[in-house]
Amino acid sequence: MSWSVKTLKPSSPAARSPSAWGPRGSAPATIPARLTFEKVSHGFGDTQVLKDFSLDVAPGEIVCLLGPSGCGKTTLLRLAAGIERLDQGRILIDDTVVSGPTAFVPPERRGVGLVFQDFALFPHLTIFENVAFGLRRLPAAEAKSAAMAALQRVGLAAMAEAYPHVLSGGEQQRVALARALVPRPNVLLLDEPFSGLDKRLREEMREETLSILRETRTTCVMVTHDPEEAMRMGDRIAVMRRGQLVQLGPAEALYENPADVFVARLFSEINEIPCVVKNGKLCLGIADFFGDLSNVDLPENGSVILGIRQQDLVITDAHAPDHEAMLSQTYPKSLPGRVLSVKFLGDFALIEIAVDGLDLPLMARTTQCEAPPVGRNVTVSVEPEDVQAFSADDLDDLKN
Secondary structure, three states: OEOOOOOOOOOOOOOOOOOOOOOOOOOOOOOOOOEEEEEEEEEEOOEEEEEEEEEEEOOOOEEEEEOOOOOOHHHHHHHHHOOOOOOEEEEEEOOEEEEEOOEEOOHHHOOEEEEOOOOOOOOOOOHHHHHHHHHOOOOHHHHHHHHHHHHHHOOOHHHOOOOHHHOOHHHHHHHHHHHHHOOOOOEEEEEOOOOOOOHHHHHHHHHHHHHHHHHHOOEEEEEEOOHHHHHHHOOEEEEEEOOEEEEEEOHHHHHHOOOOHHHHHHHOOEEEEEEEEEOOEEOOOOHHHHOOOOOOOOOOOEEEEEEEEHHHOEEEEOOOOOHHHHHHHHOOOEEEEEEEEEEEOOOOEEEEEEEOOOOOOEEEEEOHHHOOOOOOEEEEEOOHHHEEEEEOHHHHHHHO
């Protein structure tokens, strides 16, 4: 019997069924703009927040900035919006420099919408007045029509005369989104807009926000620290660490080919096995277990970290009648082990396995109903293409 259940790889964003928010209209299309960061550096006092950061966001594209707290994601949005003046580099919207050594376009003239993490609604204004706030230059009738259309699109037209304090967190988020989109910005910036919502509402808001962004064709940069959210929302993901761009690409590319251990850890839980390489070969007693590793670049000499996702390990019952025959046909290289613990985690079980030849146990994931019992002797196998190799220097860099 085999207990391995491989998880599906992340899919690219696609149209999904809208949630039931009641009667809604349609959102008007914008004229999307290109947003470009050129070698942007910025700091606060002695703290360097951004270091030589460059990124080009195509018109109509959704790019998610992913990284830990303090890596510079929010600062990048504030610079793009014009709330902060950058220290070095340039920011362009289409071909116009909006921030640079000799240029600074005020926020209200950039055509940029910004949704803050806390929504930042005006408590003394009604929902309608909040949404219409950015339309004060329009004739009153035209501003009213546009604001009501925006509220209709997010399903809150009936709440137009209410005040923010009577709304739920999800409703406030929808008002903030309507307020940012009603001026029809060329670029929309979202700063962790779903972080304050519960899980069910967060998933609903993600899907509806994505639907509106596709409908309006707005260029969007969204900050998040949630890898799943980035994979759901972004056409591309820009992974940041310590103010720098670590890796950029579609979700599947980053998942399948992470640039280093840091990126690999972001997108999945991995087993990390330190190894020494001499003359291009692993100096490890169980080196055969990993196959020929033709899919990875090993240094001629040095230290590496072999990474195996928990869900990529195949756990086979050593007592099954067809155990030996199945292994010889499917996984010729395997290791014996014993189950140390099984933890129920909802949709899956986390299995800790002591494996001959390794100092630390391996962790594997499978469905709860297929998890082997504690104490059971098992065999651990892995496909060679599921093994990744990273420079051991990456670990030292992450500690600093």
